[in-house]
Amino acid sequence: xxxxxxxxxxxxxxxxxxxxxxxxxxxxxxxxxxxxxxxxxxxxxxxxxxxxxxxxxxxxxxxxxxxxxxxxxxxxxxxxxxxxxxxxxxxxxxxxxxxxxxxxxxxxxxxxxxxxxxxxxxxxxxxxxxxxxxxxxxxxxxxxxxxxxxxxxxxxxxxxxxxxxxxxxxxxxxxxxxxxxxxxxxxxxxxxxxxxxxxxxxxxxxxxxxxxxxxxxxxxxxxxxxxxxxxxxxxxxxxxxxxxxxxxxxxxxxxxxxxxxxxxxxxxxxxxxxxxxxxxxxxxxxxx
Numbered sequence: 001x002x003x004x005x006x007x008x009x010x011x012x013x014x015x016x017x018x019x020x021x022x023x024x025x026x027x028x029x030x031x032x033x034x035x036x037x038x039x040x041x042x043x044x045x046x047x048x049x050x051x052x053x054x055x056x057x058x059x060x061x062x063x064x065x066x067x068x069x070x071x072x073x074x075x076x077x078x079x080x081x082x083x084x085x086x087x088x089x090x091x092x093x094x095x096x097x098x099x100x101x102x103x104x105x106x107x108x109x110x111x112x113x114x115x116x117x118x119x120x121x122x123x124x125x126x127x128x129x130x131x132x133x134x135x136x137x138x139x140x141x142x143x144x145x146x147x148x149x150x151x152x153x154x155x156x157x158x159x160x161x162x163x164x165x166x167x168x169x170x171x172x173x174x175x176x177x178x179x180x181x182x183x184x185x186x187x188x189x190x191x192x193x194x195x196x197x198x199x200x201x202x203x204x205x206x207x208x209x210x211x212x213x214x215x216x217x218x219x220x221x222x223x224x225x226x227x228x229x230x231x232x233x234x235x236x237x238x239x240x241x242x243x244x245x246x247x248x249x250x251x252x253x254x255x256x257x258x259x260x261x262x263x264x265x266x267x268x269x270x271x272x273x274x275x276x277x278x279x280x281x282x283x284x285x286x287x288x
Contacts, residue, residue, distance in 0.1 A: 001128045001129060001130050002130050002251060003244070003247050003248055003251055005127060005128065005130045005132065006130070006247050006251075007243055007244035007247035007248070008140065008243075008244075009132070009136045009139065009140055010243040010244070010246055010247050011239050011240040011242075011243025011244060012139060012140045012143035012144065012239075012243075013139055013143070013202055013243070014219055014223050014239035014242060014243045015143045015146075015147065015223075015235070015236055015239040016139065016142065016143045016146070016194075016197070016198040016201060016202060017039070017195075017198050017202070017216050017219050017220050017223070018219065018220040018223035018224055018235055018239060019146060019147065019150065019194055019198075019232070019235060019236075020032075020035060020190070020191040020192065020193070020194030020195040020198065020220075021035045021191060021195075021220040021221070021224055022220075022223075022224050022227075022229075022230075022231075022232055022235040023150070023187055023190055023191045023194065023232070024187050024188045024190075024191030024192075025224065025229055025230060026167040026187070026229075026230040026231070026232065027163050027166050027167050027183055027184060027186075027187035028076075028080075028084070028183070028184035028187050028188055029084075029170075029230075030076075030080055030084060030090050030094070030184065030188065031087075031090060031091055031094065031221075032072075032094055032188060032191055032192075033091055033094040033095040033098050033217065034072075034075065034094045034095075034097050034098045034101065034192075035098075035191070035195050035216065035217055035220050036098065036102075036195075036212070036213035036214055036215070036216040036217030036218075036220070037097070037098035037099075037101040037102050037213045037217075038068050038071065038072065038101075038192050038195040038196060038199075039195045039196070039198060039199045039212065039213060039216045040101075040102060040105060040110075040199070040208065040209075040210060040212055040213040040216075041068060041071075041101055041105060042064045042065065042068045042195065042196040042199035042200060043064075043115070043117060043199045043200070043203040043208040043212075044105050044108075044110055044115065044208055045060075045063070045064035045067055045068070046060045046061050046063075046064040046117055046199075046200060047060075047115050047116075047117060047208060049063055049064060050117070050118075057118060061200045064196060064200070065193060065196040065197060065200065068192050068193065068195065068196040069189050069190075069192050069193040069196065070189075071192060072188045072189045072190075072191065072192025072193070073185060073188070073189040073192075075094075075097060075188070076184065076185050076188040076189070077185060079093050079097070080093060080094065080188070081181060081184075081185075084181075084184065098213070098217070101213075102210050102213050102214075103210075105210065106210045110208065110209065110210055111209075111210075114207075115207055115208035115209070116203075116204070116206075116207045116208065117200065117203050117204045117208070118204060119133070119134070119135040119204040119205075120134060120135055120138050120204070121134040121135070121138070122134070125137070133205075135204055135205055136205065138201065139201050139202060139205075142197065142201050143201075146194065146197065147236060150232070154232075159186070162178045162183060163183055163186070163187060165178055166178060166180060166183045166184075166187075167230060195216075198216075215259060218259065218262055218263065219242075219262050221266065222238075222242060222262035222263070222265050222266050223235055223238045223239045223242060224238070224276075225265075225266050225269055225270065225276055226238035226241065226242060226265050226266070226269045226276055226277060227239070227276050227277050227278060228275055228276030228277050228278040229276060231276065231277075231278035233278055234276055234277045234278030237277060237278070238265075238276070238277060241265075242261060242262060242265050245261050245265070246258040246261045246262070249261050
């Protein structure tokens with residue numbers, strides 16, 4: 001029961017970490033390697049607003065999410081738009097900005113276990129004999145709500161349908177008058193916002209640290225690569241596969257091997273199915 005319950009929780013945490021990366025890539029085709037840095041930056045900003053400026057918890061969270069969302073918009077309009085369509089340059093630009101952000105907050109003093117955010121609610125419930133704190137329950141609810149809202153947004157709103165059009169066939173969408181750069185800007189901004197939401201939901205379970213930025217980026221890439229880059233359905237399914245695999249390894253082998261599971265998933269999926277579970281990239285036999 002512990003593996004089953006905590007496997008579900010871990011899977012939803014991976015969904016929270018990866019859905020923003022998947023959204024940004026599916027529309028703009030830009031691999032946003034800032035994703036993990038934005039996650040850490042959100043937590044740090046919320047901590048500063050809460051502990052240094054004396055703002056309330058809700059204003060601190062909302063303000064940090066707004067700033068990170070705006071940062072995603074600025075980065076695309078200033079830097080990424082100039083190299084869009086050049087995959088290597090896109091990775092270099094976003095990863096360089098990611099490193100700069102993480103090292104900047106480290107320079108500001110983000111070290112140690114003193115940087116923590118308060119949990120939503122301190123109670124614990126017992127489910128099938130397994131103790132679960134309300135923060136993890138909230139994470140499951142938030143993750144499910146984000147998936148549901150994104151599905152409704154992309155299926156029943158004009159803007160969402162435009163983003164789906166760009167994701168499915170950019171040339172056809174351009175012919176129908178959809179602005180590709182505007183859609184990509186919106187997608188990167190929303191992806192940044194989702195990274196920020198993941199941060200304020202997950203960080204209260206631990207502490208804010210620079211290393212989490214690299215871990216979150218690895219988890220997001222692993223989930224998106226396994227599910228198929230550009231496929232939101234594949235992202236959710238891959239999150240559950242990797243999430244349960246990580247939980248089983250943590251309980252049955254060793255806790256520190258969870259990151260190894262993610263890296264192994266990337267390697268195996270690239271060897272046996274490079275396009276991922278639901279990806280549309282060409283397989284090796286189609287490319288040669």
